[in-house]
Amino acid sequence: xxxxxxxxxxxxxxxxxxxxxxxxxxxxxxxxxxxxxxxxxxxxxxxxxxxxxxxxxxxxxxxxxxxxxxxxxxxxxxxxxxxxxxxxxxxxxxxxxxx
Amino acid sequence: xxxxxxxxxxxxxxxxxxxxxxxxxxxxxxxxxxxxxxxxxxxxxxxxxxxxxxxxxxxxxxxxxxxxxxxxxxxxxxxxxxxxxxxxxxxxxxxxxxxxxxxxxxxxxxxxxxxxxxxxxxxxxxxxxxxxxxxxxxxxxxxxxxxxxxxxxxxxxxxxxxxxxxxxxxxxxxxxxxxxxxxxxxxxxxxxxxxxxxxxxxxxxxxxxxxxxxxxxxxxxxxxxxxxxxxxxxxxxxxxxxxxxxxxxxxxxxxxxxxxxxxxxxxxxxxxxxxxxxxxxxxxxxxxxxxxxxxxxxxxxxxxxxxxxxxxxxxxxxxxxxxxxxxxxxxxxxxxxxxxxxxxxxxxxxxxxxxxxxxxxxxxxxxxxxxxxxxxxxxxxxxxxxxxxxxxxxxxxxxxxxxxxxxxxxxxxxxxxxxxxxxxxxxxxxxxxxxxxxxxxxxxxxxxxxxxxxxxxxxxxxxxxxxxxxxxxxxxxxxxxxxxxxxxxxxxxxxxxxxxxxxxxxxxxxxxxxxxxxxxxxxxxxxxxxxxxxxxxxxxxxxxxxxxxxxxxxxxxxxxxxxxxxxxxxxxxxxxxxxxxxxxxxxxxxxxxxxxxxxxxxxxxxxxxxxxxxxxxxxxxxxxxxxxxxxxxxxxxxxxxxxxxxxx
Amino acid sequence: xxxxxxxxxxxxxxxxxxxxxxxxxxxxxxxxxxxxxxxxxxxxxxxxxxxxxxxxxxxxxxxxxxxxxxxxxxxxxxxxxxxxxxxxxxxxxxxxxxxxxxxxxxxxxxxxxxxxxxxxxxxxxxxxxxxxxxxxxxxxxxxxxxxxxxxxxxxxxxxxxxxxxxxxxxxxxxxxxxxxxxxxxxxxxxxxxxxxxxxxxxxx
Numbered sequence: 016x017x018x019x020x021x022x023x024x025x026x027x028x029x030x031x032x033x034x035x036x037x038x039x040x041x042x043x044x045x046x047x048x049x050x051x052x053x054x055x056x057x058x059x060x061x062x063x064x065x066x067x068x069x070x071x072x073x074x075x076x077x078x079x080x081x082x083x084x085x086x087x088x089x090x091x092x093x094x095x096x097x098x099x100x101x102x103x104x105x106x107x108x109x110x111x112x113x114x
Numbered sequence: 115x116x117x118x119x120x121x122x123x124x125x126x127x128x129x130x131x132x133x134x135x136x137x138x139x140x141x142x143x144x145x146x147x148x149x150x151x152x153x154x155x156x157x158x159x160x161x162x163x164x165x166x167x168x169x170x171x172x173x174x175x176x177x178x179x180x181x182x183x184x185x186x187x188x189x190x191x192x193x194x195x196x197x198x199x200x201x202x203x204x205x206x207x208x209x210x211x212x213x214x215x216x217x218x219x220x221x222x223x224x225x226x227x228x229x230x231x232x233x234x235x236x237x238x239x240x241x242x243x244x245x246x247x248x249x250x251x252x253x254x255x256x257x258x259x260x261x262x263x264x265x266x267x268x269x270x271x272x273x274x275x276x277x278x279x280x281x282x283x284x285x286x287x288x289x290x291x292x293x294x295x296x297x298x299x300x301x302x303x304x305x306x307x308x309x310x311x312x313x314x315x316x317x318x319x320x321x322x323x324x325x326x327x328x329x330x331x332x333x334x335x336x337x338x339x340x341x342x343x344x345x346x347x348x349x350x351x352x353x354x355x356x357x358x359x360x361x362x363x364x365x366x367x368x369x370x371x372x373x374x375x376x377x378x379x380x381x382x383x384x385x386x387x388x389x390x391x392x393x394x395x396x397x398x399x400x401x402x403x404x405x406x407x408x409x410x411x412x413x414x415x416x417x418x419x420x421x422x423x424x425x426x427x428x429x430x431x432x433x434x435x436x437x438x439x440x441x442x443x444x445x446x447x448x449x450x451x452x453x454x455x456x457x458x459x460x461x462x463x464x465x466x467x468x469x470x471x472x473x474x475x476x477x478x479x480x481x482x483x484x485x486x487x488x489x490x491x492x493x494x495x496x497x498x499x500x501x502x503x504x505x506x507x508x509x510x511x512x513x514x515x516x517x518x519x520x521x522x523x524x525x526x527x528x529x530x531x532x533x534x535x536x537x538x539x540x541x542x543x544x545x546x547x548x549x550x551x552x553x554x555x556x557x558x559x560x561x562x563x564x565x566x567x568x569x570x571x572x573x574x575x576x577x578x579x580x581x582x583x584x585x586x587x588x589x590x591x592x593x594x595x596x597x598x599x600x601x602x603x604x605x606x607x608x609x610x611x612x613x614x615x616x617x618x619x620x621x622x623x624x625x626x627x628x629x630x631x632x633x634x635x636x637x638x639x640x641x642x643x644x645x646x647x648x649x650x651x652x653x654x655x656x657x658x659x660x661x662x663x664x665x666x667x668x669x670x671x672x673x674x675x676x677x678x679x680x681x682x683x684x685x686x687x688x689x690x691x692x693x694x695x696x697x698x699x700x701x702x703x704x705x706x707x708x709x710x711x712x713x714x715x716x717x718x719x720x721x722x723x724x725x726x727x728x729x730x731x732x733x734x735x736x737x738x739x740x741x742x743x744x745x746x747x748x749x750x751x752x753x754x755x756x757x758x759x760x761x762x
Numbered sequence: 763x764x765x766x767x768x769x770x771x772x773x774x775x776x777x778x779x780x781x782x783x784x785x786x787x788x789x790x791x792x793x794x795x796x797x798x799x800x801x802x803x804x805x806x807x808x809x810x811x812x813x814x815x816x817x818x819x820x821x822x823x824x825x826x827x828x829x830x831x832x833x834x835x836x837x838x839x840x841x842x843x844x845x846x847x848x849x850x851x852x853x854x855x856x857x858x859x860x861x862x863x864x865x866x867x868x869x870x871x872x873x874x875x876x877x878x879x880x881x882x883x884x885x886x887x888x889x890x891x892x893x894x895x896x897x898x899x900x901x902x903x904x905x906x907x908x909x910x911x912x913x914x915x916x917x918x919x920x921x922x923x924x925x926x927x928x929x930x931x932x933x934x935x936x937x938x939x940x941x942x943x944x945x946x947x948x949x950x951x952x953x954x955x956x957x958x959x960x961x962x963x964x965x966x
Binding site: 245246310313314315317318321322323348349350351352353355356357359360363367368369370371373375376377378379382386389734737738 | 786806894917
């Protein structure tokens with residue numbers, strides 16, 4: 016219970032979140048367009064960067080773990096993300112037989 | 115558009131239906147006017163945000179839809195009783211099995227369950243209402259108007275006819291021109307939004323509004339199943355939302371999602387539909403399991419056996435339900451790797467269900483069993499559902515499924531789990547909680563007649579279908595040839611269906627009879643119940659509990675009765691109670707959805723946009739809303755409580 | 763868990779101070795969970811269909827890095843400024859809150875403007891949502907996100923009006939917090955659109 020925002024005098028969390036998000040965005044762009052890595056590696060890396068950036072924003076911008084319901088909220092996001100992976104990966108895998 | 119395209123023409127039964135609909139509407143207007151009940155119906159029902167009333171409205175709709183879905187079933191059985199019958203032609207038959215399936219699952223089972231959920235859950239957790247009463251009302255009216263939209267299709271424009279699963283390419287524009295499948299896409303979308311909101315509402319309610327002392331592991335089992343069901347709703351319904359939207363885009367705006375050219379992939383529809391569709395069947399069955407848990411423990415007068423195992427089983431079932439969906443289309447060609455994985459996950463989900471069956475049996479063991487109607491439905495559920503369940507494991511074996519898929523074997527399987535599981539639970543729950551809903555009991559003698567007629571009729575109707583399937587009879591065929599040897603079992607099945615119909619009629623008579631002569635429930639606890647809903651009057655006063663009960667243990671009310679003789683309220687503890695205000699906006703917003711939906715169905719985009727603008731207006735007005743509800747003063751609480759105790 | 767706290771707890775930020783507020787915020791998080799699955803389904807559809815271009819153009823032929831980068835920076839920055847708005851709100855500063863909300867709004871409108879221009883450009887090139895499965899799924903996925911952003915802009919405007927009319931109260935604080943959750947969420951979704959639609963489209 017209780018939150019922290021109001022003891023800070025400067026929005027450090029937000030600034031760090033913003034800067035890191037920018038870095039991850041440009042890094043992903045570079046990996047995809049200029050790194051010369053093989054396709055599979057590129058995909059793995061940019062998806063990883065996306066997941067890191069998303070988690071960063073959930074915690075730094077959205078305060079997902081804050082409040083009495085913090086644990087429920089976090090679990091909710093984690094589980095919905097798990098379902099998302101099942102739906103996306105599952106659909107791609109199941110439907111790949113269709114030419 | 116010609117009038118003959120707008121109204122369905124050429125069928126005498128349809129003309130009869132038109133007349134019946136108009137007469138009913140006129141009748142309703144007449145009755146309301148004659149008895150001067152317009153204000154009453156607006157203030158007490160159309161604008162209510164009270165979970166108990168919303169629950170009753172859901173159940174009334176469900177029973178009416180059970181009637182329509184049942185009539186569809188009887189029409190199908192009539193057509194199939196003998197080979198080469200001409201009662202229904204192929205097109206008509208297709209429309210009927212489509213509406214039968216869609217209505218029974220989405221407009222009968224779902225509202226019945228959601229209705230019982232609405233009435234019971236806040237009471238079971240000791241709360242005054244749900245977390246979001248206004249949203250709750252909106253959920254109901256969206257369901258209602260979605261169902262209305264679907265229901266008028268058969269007289270205006272034409273019914274959907276591509277099955278309740280609406281597979282592409284059949285459900286696309288090329289093979290199903292006309293508005294029928296537009297109705298399917300749009301009406302299910304509207305109702306689906308209502309259901310999603312219910313999921314969110316009850317999830318927050320159960321997590322945050324339980325009475326002090328009621329930890330998660332002290333909740334009644336019905337509430338547990340609803341909690342998990344809501345998780346399923348929240349994560350499964352958005353998939354349907356997207357699938358239906360893509361269908362709508364393909365049909366209305368010529369996109370290429372499920373088409374056969376320009377890169378479209380028809381089979382993707384089946385994939386998305388079942389990613390929702392499988393959790394959907396668990397959404398209806400888990401609450402049924404919860405209902406049975408309540409009834410079995412109450413009428414065996416024993417605590418539910420293996421509470422923890424029951425909880426873990428429900429969680430396990432819910433988790434697994436999201437990773438089995440391909441078993442609905444093993445034969446679509448995904449290949450052995452995919453089929454094997456999903457075969458294994460499907461068989462795995464039977465295990466926690468099996469655990470639950472054993473726990474119910476152990477609850478019965480050494481219990482003092484009372485054979486009330488509710489208990490009879492619950493006892494019959496066990497063997498009948500198990501038959502459906504084990505045939506499910508047979509179907510789960512992908513290689514074997516190539517023989518069973520889309521045969522009458524499949525039809526028998528899912529009717530065994532859906533009827534013996536969900537419908538039996540709905541009837542059981544109706545009998546069990548009826549006094550809580552209306553203040554009087556349903557007649558036990560008539561109830562038992564319904565039970566025996568329906569339960570025997572159900573077995574006579576569907577058991578032969580396993581064999582018809584093994585003999586090669588395929589699903590969704592409108593007739594069959596002589597000489598295949600299918601006729602005798604089809605005749606038997608029709609007899610069974612008729613028995614079920616008679617059972618339903620007896621149930622309707624029971625409802626009428628009990629309203630006039632039924633035994634009144636004066637204590638609020640006619641069954642010597644174990645959970646908190648029985649600590650309230652029958653029906654409960656509008657604020658449910660004068661003070662929030664404090665809970666010490668599982669089976670909270672049973673323990674209260676043992677320790678203190680019941681739910682004791684000291685008048686000094688009374689404080690003013692805050693209640694939410696009624697609102698007409700959920701009703702009007704839903705009307706706007708209906709209008710917008712109707713516009714989309716017929717591609718009258720001006721109407722659709724007008725409807726949409728009204729919806730947005732409703733949302734904006736809601737945002738600016740300043741009404742914070744009202745308070746019930748302590749004096750009024752005292753008066754209400756004394757009147758309730760006098761059994762007024 | 764589950765105990766009602768009816769007192770106003772002065773150590774908590776405004777938006778958490780009443781039971782109703784806490785319920786609404788939790789309810790909205792759960793709604794966001796549902797939205798994750800909604801977008802996941804759209805992504806699944808896109809990833810299954812994006813290489814099925816029929817006789818129409820491919821992603822590589824259509825997407826332009828410059829436009830995507832501009833849109834990304836506009837939306838990301840708007841999420842940052844939205845966070846700053848909440849920061850101001852928690853310090854009780856209505857003027858600061860309104861200022862950052864306005865900036866967020868302008869950046870959001872900028873994002874939509876660029877996105878609409880992007881879509882119009884594709885349509886002029888003959889790439890409409892009826893052309894191929896790839897384009898149908900592209901327009902519906904990215905369009906749904908854009909529609910969500912547009913709705914968010916409208917919602918934010920109405921909340922700003924309420925702040926001007928009623929000031930910063932327990933109720934308006936909650937509304938601002940919830941619309942900010944919505945706004946941040948849309949940027950989270952965009953991260954995946956950027957990655958799985960545009961970047962992937964430019965390399966595959």
